[in-house]
Amino acid sequence: xxxxxxxxxxxxxxxxxxxxxxxxxxxxxxxxxxxxxxxxxxxxxxxxxxxxxxxxxxxxxxxxxxxxxxxxxxxxxxxxxxxxxxxxxxxxxxxxxxxxxxxxxxxxxxxxxxxxxxxxxxxxxxxxxxxxxxxxxxxxxxxxxxxxxxxxxxxxxxxxxxxxxxxxxxxxxxxxxxxxxxxxxxxxxxxxxxxxxxxxxxxxxxxxxxxxxxxxxxxxxxxxxxxxxxxxxxxxxxxxxxxxxxxxxxxxxxxxxxxxxxxxxxxxxxxxxxxxxxxxxxxxxxxxxxxxxxxxxxxxxxxxxxxxxxxxxxxxxxxxxxxxxxxxxxxxxxxxxxxxxxxxxxxxxxxxxxxxxxxxxxxxxxxxxxxxxxxxxxxxxxxxxxxxxxxxxxxxxxxxxxxxxxxxxxxxxxxxxxxxxxxxxxxxxxxxxxxxxxxxxxxxxxxxxxxxxxxxxxxxxxxxxxxxxxxxxxxxxxxxxxxxxxxxxxxxxxxxxxxxxxxxxxxxxxxxx
Amino acid sequence: xxxxxxxxxxxxxxxxxxxxxxxxxxxxxxxxxxxxxxxxxxxxxxxxxxxxxxxxxxxxxxxxxxxxxxxxxxxxxxxxxxxxxxxxxxxxxxxxxxxxxxxxxxxxxxxxxxxxxxxxxxxxxxxxxxxxxxxxxxxxxxxxxxxxxxxxxxxxxxxxxxxxxxxxxxxxxxxxxxxxxxxxxxxxxxxxxxxxxxxxxxxxxxxxxxxxxxxxxxxxxxxxxxxxxxxxxxxxxxxxxxxxxxxxxxxxxxxxxxxxxxxxxxxxxxxxxxxxxxxxxxxxxxxxxxxxxxxxxxxxxxxxxxxxxxxxxxxxxxxxxxxxxxxxxxxxxxxxxx
Numbered sequence: 001x002x003x004x005x006x007x008x009x010x011x012x013x014x015x016x017x018x019x020x021x022x023x024x025x026x027x028x029x030x031x032x033x034x035x036x037x038x039x040x041x042x043x044x045x046x047x048x049x050x051x052x053x054x055x056x057x058x059x060x061x062x063x064x065x066x067x068x069x070x071x072x073x074x075x076x077x078x079x080x081x082x083x084x085x086x087x088x089x090x091x092x093x094x095x096x097x098x099x100x101x102x103x104x105x106x107x108x109x110x111x112x113x114x115x116x117x118x119x120x121x122x123x124x125x126x127x128x129x130x131x132x133x134x135x136x137x138x139x140x141x142x143x144x145x146x147x148x149x150x151x152x153x154x155x156x157x158x159x160x161x162x163x164x165x166x167x168x169x170x171x172x173x174x175x176x177x178x179x180x181x182x183x184x185x186x187x188x189x190x191x192x193x194x195x196x197x198x199x200x201x202x203x204x205x206x207x208x209x210x211x212x213x214x215x216x217x218x219x220x221x222x223x224x225x226x227x228x229x230x231x232x233x234x235x236x237x238x239x240x241x242x243x244x245x246x247x248x249x250x251x252x253x254x255x256x257x258x259x260x261x262x263x264x265x266x267x268x269x270x271x272x273x274x275x276x277x278x279x280x281x282x283x284x285x286x287x288x289x290x291x292x293x294x295x296x297x298x299x300x301x302x303x304x305x306x307x308x309x310x311x312x313x314x315x316x317x318x319x320x321x322x323x324x325x326x327x328x329x330x331x332x333x334x335x336x337x338x339x340x341x342x343x344x345x346x347x348x349x350x351x352x353x354x355x356x357x358x359x360x361x362x363x364x365x366x367x368x369x370x371x372x373x374x375x376x377x378x379x380x381x382x383x384x385x386x387x388x389x390x391x392x393x394x395x396x397x398x399x400x401x402x403x404x405x406x407x408x409x410x411x412x413x414x415x416x417x418x419x420x421x422x423x424x425x426x427x428x429x430x431x432x433x434x435x436x437x438x439x440x441x442x443x444x445x446x447x448x449x450x451x452x453x454x455x456x457x458x459x460x461x462x463x464x465x466x467x468x469x470x471x472x473x474x475x476x477x478x479x480x481x482x483x484x485x486x487x488x489x490x491x492x493x494x495x496x497x498x499x500x501x502x503x504x505x506x507x508x509x510x511x512x513x
Numbered sequence: 514x515x516x517x518x519x520x521x522x523x524x525x526x527x528x529x530x531x532x533x534x535x536x537x538x539x540x541x542x543x544x545x546x547x548x549x550x551x552x553x554x555x556x557x558x559x560x561x562x563x564x565x566x567x568x569x570x571x572x573x574x575x576x577x578x579x580x581x582x583x584x585x586x587x588x589x590x591x592x593x594x595x596x597x598x599x600x601x602x603x604x605x606x607x608x609x610x611x612x613x614x615x616x617x618x619x620x621x622x623x624x625x626x627x628x629x630x631x632x633x634x635x636x637x638x639x640x641x642x643x644x645x646x647x648x649x650x651x652x653x654x655x656x657x658x659x660x661x662x663x664x665x666x667x668x669x670x671x672x673x674x675x676x677x678x679x680x681x682x683x684x685x686x687x688x689x690x691x692x693x694x695x696x697x698x699x700x701x702x703x704x705x706x707x708x709x710x711x712x713x714x715x716x717x718x719x720x721x722x723x724x725x726x727x728x729x730x731x732x733x734x735x736x737x738x739x740x741x742x743x744x745x746x747x748x749x750x751x752x753x754x755x756x757x758x759x760x761x762x763x764x765x766x767x768x769x770x771x772x773x774x775x776x777x778x779x780x781x782x783x784x785x786x787x788x789x790x791x792x793x794x795x796x797x798x799x800x801x802x803x804x805x806x807x808x809x810x811x812x813x814x815x816x817x818x819x820x821x822x823x824x825x826x827x828x829x830x831x832x833x834x835x836x837x838x839x840x841x842x843x844x845x846x847x848x849x850x851x
Contacts, residue, residue, distance in 0.1 A: 089579040308736070340738040351736045358736065360729035370726055370737040383717050409795075425737065 003026050007071060008036050011200035012057075012088070012169045017066035019052050026052045028224040029066065034169065034200040041211040041232065044221035045244050045416070045444030048206055053221070054171055057202075058090035059083030070168070071383065079144065090163030090171040097154050099324045104129035106146040107160045132160040134417035136190045151294065152183035159190060170194065171202045175401055176210060180293045180470075181505065188214050203478035206442065207471075220405045233258070245446045251451045253477035254456040254496070260284030264319055264433055264464040265347075267305070271313035272328045275488045277302040278314070282433065282464040287455065289475035289496065290468045298468050299352060301485065302435040306349030307342035311335055318345055318433065343371070348431035350422060352468075352473065354415075358422035364413075365392040365406040367421050372428045395424040416447030423454065434458060437468045454477050472501045486510040514644035522760060535842070538806045543812060550816035557819050564696065565719055573704040574599075574763040574810045575781055579803050580711040582756025582782040583789070586798040587715060588748040589728035590647060591783055593658040597665030598753055599638040599760025599775035604669040606632040607678035607770030610686055615674050625686055632761045633754055639755015662779065669772045678770040690765035695849075700766055707758065709819035712800040714751075725797065741845055782836050785810060791839045796846070810835070 013033035019026050027049045034040045044050050055061035057068065059077040068075055070086055077083045083090075096107055107129045129142040138156045140149070146157055154177055160169055172191075176184045189202060191214055201227045203215055211218065212232055220228040220243045228243040265282040275297035282288055292298035304310040305316065316333040331345070339349070351357035359367055369388050374380045376388035392406045403413055410421055419439070426434075436455065440448040455478065459465050469475050475482050476496055484492040484507040492507040551559035578595050579630075585592045604848040608615070608629065609623035646657040649756070681687055692699050715721040727744045728736040735741050759778070788809060789802020813834055819826040 032650075235820070339735060340740060343738040349736065351732075356730075358733045360733050362725065362729055366722065370722070370734070370739070373722050374541070377719055381718050383719060383722065387695045429738075 009131070009196075010035050010069075011071060013069045014053075014057070015069070017053065017056060017068070018064050019056065019061065019370055020048075020064055021165075026224050026500065027056075027063070029223070030221065030226050032202075032219050032226070032229075034202060036198045036200060037195045037390050039195060039201040039215045040218060041215040041218040042202050042221070043208075043211065043218055043240060045446060046095055048221040048322055048444075049224040050221055051173075052224075054090060054202070054204065057083065057088055057169070057171060059088075064070065074118055084165055087166055087168035088171070089165060089167035089169070091158045091162070091175055092173050092174065097146045097149075097157065098193050099145065101146060102143050103133075103140055103146045103149065103153075103157050104142040106157050107132060107142075108163065108191065109166055111164065113164070126307050129160065130166075132163055135163070136160060136193060141438065142203070151178040151182070151192070152186055155179070155187060156190065159194075169200045169202070171204070173204045173208065174204060174442065175203075176207060182293075182509075184210065206444065208240055211240075212237060212498065226364070234352050237414075241445050244444070252445070253454065254453045256287075256480060257285060257456060257460045258289055259286035259480050262319070265305070266317040267314065269314035270301070270304055270311060270316065271303050272309055275304065275485070276313075278490050279483075281481060282403050282466060284462045284464060286481070287465040287467060287479045288457050289479035289482040290466060290485060291472060291475055291504055291508055292472065296485040296508070297488040298485045299437050300488075302349055302437055302468055303465055305342070305433070306347055306435050307337040307339045308349060308351070311337060321437065335408060343429055343431075346429075346432035347435070348426045348433070349435040350426050350437065350439060352441070354419055354422050354441075358425075359410050359418060359468055361411055362409070363407050364396065364401065364410050364421055365389060367410050368392040368395050368406070368424045390470075391428070395428055399424045399427065400450065416443045419443050419447065419451070423451065427454075427458075432463055434463050434465045435468075436465065437471065439467065440469075441473075448474075464498065472504050475504070476501060483510055526721065535562025536793060539788075539802070539809065543805070543809055546809070546812050546816060550812075550819065554819045558816060559656075563815070565701075568699045568808070568811050568815050569701055571815075572807050573698075573700040574759045574766070574775075575778055575785075575811075576704045576804060576807045577707050577759040577762065578756050578775075578778045579782040579785040579807050580708045580800060581752040581759075583786050583798050583800055583803045584711060584715065584755075585748045586783075586786045586790075587721075587724045588745050589731065590745060590748070592640075592643060592654070592749060592752045592756075593779050593783075594643055594662040594665055595640070595752065595756040595759075595782055596777070596779045597662035597669070598636060598756045599763070599778060600770075601639065601665040601669040601672070601760075601771040601775045602632045602635040602757030603677065603760035603764040603770045603775070604672050604772060605763055606820050607673060607681055610681045611678050612681075614680070615676060616728070616811040623625040628686075630759065632757050637750055640750040640756070641746070643753065644749030647749060648742045648745040666772060666776075673770070673772065676697070676773075677772075678764075679768070681764065681768050681770065686765055687768045691761060691768075692777065692814075697822040700762060703762060707755065708800060708804055711755070715800055720744070720802045728798070781807075781810065784832075788835065788838055791842045796842055809838075 010033035015031050016029045017027055017028050030049065030053060032053070042050050044139045053059060056077065059080040059082050062078065068077055075086050077086070082168065094193065098109060104126045113128065126142050133140055133142070133156065136156060136159060138155055145146045146154065149157065154264045155163070175187060179187060194201060196282065203211065204297060205211055215232050218229060218232055218235065218240070219226060220240065222244065260283055262284040263281050264284055268279045270278040278301055280288070288408060290301055300309060304311050318331055361368065367389065369376060369392055372391065376384055376391055390407065396406050399420045401417050401424065403417060403436060410418060413421065439455070440451055445452070455465055455467070467475065467479060467499065479496045482496050482504060483490055484494070484504060486508060487510065491510060494504065578599065582592060582595060606826050609628040610625065612620065612622050616618050643658050643661050646652045646661070647654045689699055694702065715724065719750040723734065723739050723744050726737065726739060727741050731741050760775050763774055767774070785806035786798050788806030790796050790798050792805060793799055793802035810831065814831055817830060
């Protein structure tokens, strides 16, 4: 094992940690330790066992075997409360912010601070909250409803909460998923302050560029086993990816195909909630990317096209994109545009949040068939189960979903496979205009690459694709053209082959060079 | 309940879990109850008259209402107005069919076909009204259907001036409802047919699949191109028609339309659906489960009736049993999420 930091004793150390769910081993005797002031990246694809390890450390799940030591003392993490009392704080992907309570109240949630016989001394509470946030270099209005905060504000509130409980170990689970690059930089600055105070940090992220920036050491899990660890300085991103995937991932992005000349969709002066005067054309076989900061209106553009959101101004013209009707004249869409109508015209949106908007709590089969019910019927009304099953099987194979079969409940699948089921459902519509909103969020590298290839394959069959993403490297690798949104307006269009991440980033912030 | 080793399709082999024994709990409980009460009261409980007439026949109207309540609960809502709507629809039909006016003067009864048609229309309009309130106007089902229940019920009372409507004995209306075919009451056939139709709707049609999707995750259903509002509305409309038919059958069997008769249906139909969710199919509302729930509840009620336990305590036991039945799946779900 390589030497890590100078030999200070670990703040937290787990040894031989194991967990089985039924017959499935999700953690197979894993060791991991974090020293004083160390930031350790915990890496692995979806289903590698990261979440389970975090859940055990935060007291949500009990390990079957193994020990956890905190400052050389063996501890029993029998409940989330116990873990917090011992000084292990966890920031989950969905931050536990209580809406309707102020920032100060959220920071001291569940603590008997600044109280006299159960009566809260508000001024003391607020001062304490401000002091904590100041120590992080943050200036928030602590009387504000915490739910109104920006994503980074919520993160800071949660970190302040951890500090108020004197956390010695801080677990950050995908803390930057909802943050813009600027906000991410803000978070990293705070992490450096925490390091100086000696907080041991476990950092979980799919974004390896960030991991390299902010972490000191790394541990890689695969299929519940530790398959690598060391200093971040001794390793490159491609090496990390290879370790995570267990195989070399040489071509993450497929090669670009040639876009056709036929115009599939022409948007002129589109306007709606949070986007104004957006105009562009989408060609056959073209993959367009839409970049922008969170709240820039990047998602709203595709939601407008898909009928998921109301269009107030502008005109939308599609060449009736249903496969049977390719040669027809352009069709001007009325404002009464719903998701169902859009789908019948060949326009399909794959929504952003797969758990919230993509999946119903049912089997894989029922999820895949949801968009095409009428096809597996007698007279469009009576379902023919055999036909439905056969169709689902076919899509299931086409998108290489890894499961125990189409009868399996979809919510038991890993994130990447859930996303494939969502894609399969919309693939079944054979859209001529495919709109993807954050298609690879929270998905491991291997599956990401598979998704990119699937998207390109569709494009090569003549489908026009629009991809909205917060990850610029993704847009640069996958798209032909990239449009940039800033404060609801389109501020630039770039050729993906010639532009740089830096140039796009500037445009995202509304700056021109 | 000896078949716990059988593995349902698509489940991972992972020890005896609640999901595996679940399909056997309901039928097992039914058999256990019949054996239990049957061994204590072989002469009063374990007779054909008791089992067929007092247990099955007695729940035929409720079974219809619970079946359509299942439809509404599949889309993730519930309908508290079934009792009021049943009273209203039956009241309308009865004032056409009766042989004397409310004030007691003799009158010529109207057409049976017209009465049944009117009853269905009232049910459809009432259900559609509730559906419009909940689905298109966004009123919470709890308050919308609770208030509509009172509206329907009191409108019905106004229509019949608060009195039961007697003398519905024309054109075989009552004769069919009280008659038997092959020694089984006709009402059981009628209920079974309606239950079968609802089962077919939920499990074998595209609308049924859409209903389960809407109930499971309305946003995902919307993004899949399903007209969520219409599907919810349709569920309420179907429920209204079912409630009306339940009310009509009850009135026909009793030869009397009484506005108070359908009152217990609101709670019992919802309880039956919950029992069915607890006993079958992974906690989703489902038709076979609902029917099983109706029969289970009635069997317990009937069995306890034979004992000399205090009447109020009998109901304490009945409803306590509902809690006991829904508890294990609730706990299993909490465990699963740990």
